[in-house]
Amino acid sequence: MTVKMSARHVSAYYGDLRALDDVSIDIDTQHVTALIGPSGCGKSTLLRLLNRMNDAVPGARVEGSIELDGQDIHARDMDVVELRARVGMVFQKPNPFPKSIYDNVAYGPRIHGLARGRGELDAVVETSLRRAGLWDEVKDRLDDRGTALSGGQQQRLCIARALAVDPEVILMDEPCSALDPIATARIEELIGALRGRYAIAIVTHNMQQAARVSQRTAFFYAGRLVEYGDTSDIFTNPRATSTKDYITGRYG
């Protein structure tokens, strides 16, 4: 088992508000790591720190170090664009570009120059859509607008868009919270299928989902990492009482 990303003593602030307090955690390849905890516990902040999406938030500040393959992502010679290409992200609400399905998936490879010529690009688009389990549904309507798809399809399109850049890590911020149960099931299935190739971190409010899809679980509470370990351990034998209260539905 190899560590893909590791955070050491990370604290994050929005202005004066401390959102994360001295968090250290590893994200491993070929594993799904679930970040759970009540609203405002800092799990989404941690996720956004991992590919520096918080750079654009005014007043946001971070301390500690985060490394990708042993390389500090805040280092001067680290290009944030390259970082985000290597660490892809899927958001809470499906947010396809208002372009065609094809262009949605092709956008990343195009701006990073990952495909030479139309033929290669076509291949990348097809592979990505296949991996996202969307190919059969959209192969005849690649020129339709991405926004015309159903919610679940849109989210899988967004996953395909992230896969097309050939990332090493995929971050998912409550990817199913806006979807119905059937679409959720398909995404969960997809996460399972993707696990073999990528390191995946997923933020979720849904305990069953965390238990179903992840191998590792980290429980956050009030900006602190309370407990981190194998999912089976955390759910069957939580050490902290707050973890136990949370996963048994006492609050959250």
Next chain:
Amino acid sequence: MKGSTLVILVVGLAVLFWQVARARAYQFGGSGKFGSLPAQHGWFAALWVLLPSLAFLAAWQINAPGMVTDAVLRDPAAAALPPTGLTRASLLAEARALANGTATGAFHGLARDLARRYATVQVRFNWIATAATLGLALSAGFAALAKVHSGFRARSQVERLVTLLLLGASLVAILTTAGILASLFWESGRFFSLVSPGQFLLGTHWSPQSIDPAAPGDSLGSLPLFWGTFFIGAGIAMAVAVPLGLLSAIYLSQYAASTTRRVLKPALEVLAGVPTVVYGYFAALTVAPAVRHLGMALGYADASGESALAAGLVMGIMIVPFISSVSDDSLAAVPSAMREASLALGATPAETVRHVLLPAALPGIAGGIMLAVSRAIGETMIVVMAASGVATLTANPFASTSTVTRQIVDLLTGEQTFDSPKTLAAFALGLALFGVTLCLNLAALGLVRRYRERYD
């Protein structure tokens, strides 16, 4: 070579370098995974070809006429020119026109001699400009091309340039403000070296047509103008516009059915889009004679066809849509909870408007009225066409009254020399006008912003 030809040539060069740089970048396959795309290398080279040479060309175009004139003046023939004054300027202008081929015959022999000189100097300068621009484009282009190798971060370089260009664009606003201030202060400074500020601001006699060169300040007292400006713009126009605008906003936002609203709102917007020259024509042709008859009927024997009332009335009509839309926005910004609370207490809609909505929206409306005043006193065409050229210090709305803007136009049209007290007075008036509107605008913007923050 003409400037436009040069620009086209430079753009052509940029396209060429774009191609070359991109082709080179293709050879080494971009800059590795997630590195810069070949096209970005192309843009890098193209921008370097374009920016320095075009910047140089722009600076050159601005400075060249002065440099050409200087070179011409070093010619022995130029010694025959009168040292200063109009004749010198007109001789030079004639020579320039001859050299450019815009004039056909010369009135003065001297101008013909100078024209020949002009032509040779211009040809020489032209060659210098062409050579320098193209040289700059080529050398910058090759320097950029030399940097194109694998591992070179063309994308971040290009993006830094683009960001700088965007920053430059946003600085244009500041430069404009600075330009306004500089030109107004500079010309006004020259004016105040001729006329004392006290005399100018507090004098009550304004008749620039009969300036006594020995004491220009005696006929350049601007008090009547400022009085007229405020009387028309802040007095009469607001007396018309504020009640009408406010009532129409209240009606539209509180009482009107949605279909009425759908028709009336665009109609008001149309009213706001009518050019002021049309209002001016309307004021001069239709309203002014009517006002004059009214004045006569009311017993004002001196009722003028260029009365303050006519200009003020039409200006008021022009401002109505502005006040109406600002008030509408302010009323809409009042939280509906406040309105519903009042209605729930059993207040009638009219009482709700009077006791709850208007007081709550007042700061926003007041800010809007200040902006409207600023607009009214800066309005030019209506007063140029309907108010008078004669400035009188009077509160009689039927008498002829003049305004600052009207006088600026009068002073600056017709034959001009740039340094007579008459034309410089226009800049002093402009400075005063700018100062007043600046204060009104800033105060109003502050008021509106504070008001917005309160309910957001």
Next chain:
Amino acid sequence: MIALACLAFLVATIAVDGVTGFVRTTVALPVDLTHLPVDARTLTGRSANLALTGAGLERSVDAAATRAFGSDGPTLLGDGAWLTVRDAVRRHPDLLARPFVIHVPVTSAIDIAYKHGTGSGPVLARMQQLKPALDSEFDRDFFTSSDATDPTRAGIWGALKGSLLTIAVTLLLATPIGVAAAVYLEEFARPSRWTGLIEVSINNLAAVPSIIFGLLGLALFLGTLGMPRSAPLVGGLTLALMTLPVIVITARGAIRQVPPSLREAAMGVGASPVQLVFHHVLPLAAPGILTGAIIGGARALGETAPLLLIGMRAFIAAAPDGLTRPATALPVQIFLWSDQVDGGFVENTSAAIIVLLLLLLVLNGGAVYWRARAERRS
């Protein structure tokens, strides 16, 4: 509501005056040019006008008028009457071979007397005598000719072309710079004293009286930089500075409408800020930006005061054929005509106003339509 009544009244007065401005009164004039020393075969190309003028066509037309209407005949015809005859002869050289009857424009006083029945007693009486020969026709020349001292010959083409050139310069400068400034302020600028200063500048400039921009144009472009007076280039530059804040403000509004989720999506696949702007933000904000540009252009098109100060108020009898040639603009032309004593210019003014208002209506209507269509699509 009173304001709307005023608008209706304004439009009505102008429409009543203006519609007749598009029509001109002509009189049937029998002309005989058989004695004119001109060879019909030489009437080709540019020299034709010169040949006809040199042969004394104007005198022949005057003589025809005297024969037809008495000794005051020539004074009843408009200044351009003989030009109408000239153009007819150029089109049909065979007219030189036989007497013919042609409708030529009458003088402004008769024109008004015929259209409105107003004027001094003698003029009215003369008009009554002529009435059987008088006729009305659509004044095509109004759209093709430029300013003139005779209201029956004056047209708006010169002013219209001047306006179009000016607005072209204005929009070509103000739109890219304005959009670039808006992009910088919305996407790149970090809050600082400088950005604050830029914002205040822009908001204040949007409310600075237009005449101040005229003073700036006069002092900067004409004074310091020595650009030519009355040129559309200078007018366009001045109006560009005036329009810039409007475009910046509307463009910023349009950029702010782009949903944040889309920004995240683009950033999430590794688009750089510049790519984010050019690939996603600008295409989505384009309809709003375009609307802003059209509204700014419409405002600049109706603007008069700054143009007066930079000298675009001269009497210019030819359409400008370049950006640095003397020109006037449509609203300035309206202002100039409204100052004319000759009653015939009242109609011209109103007709020009109708053209200007129609132009603005088309522009604003286009902006509204465009925005509605863009909203439907997204």
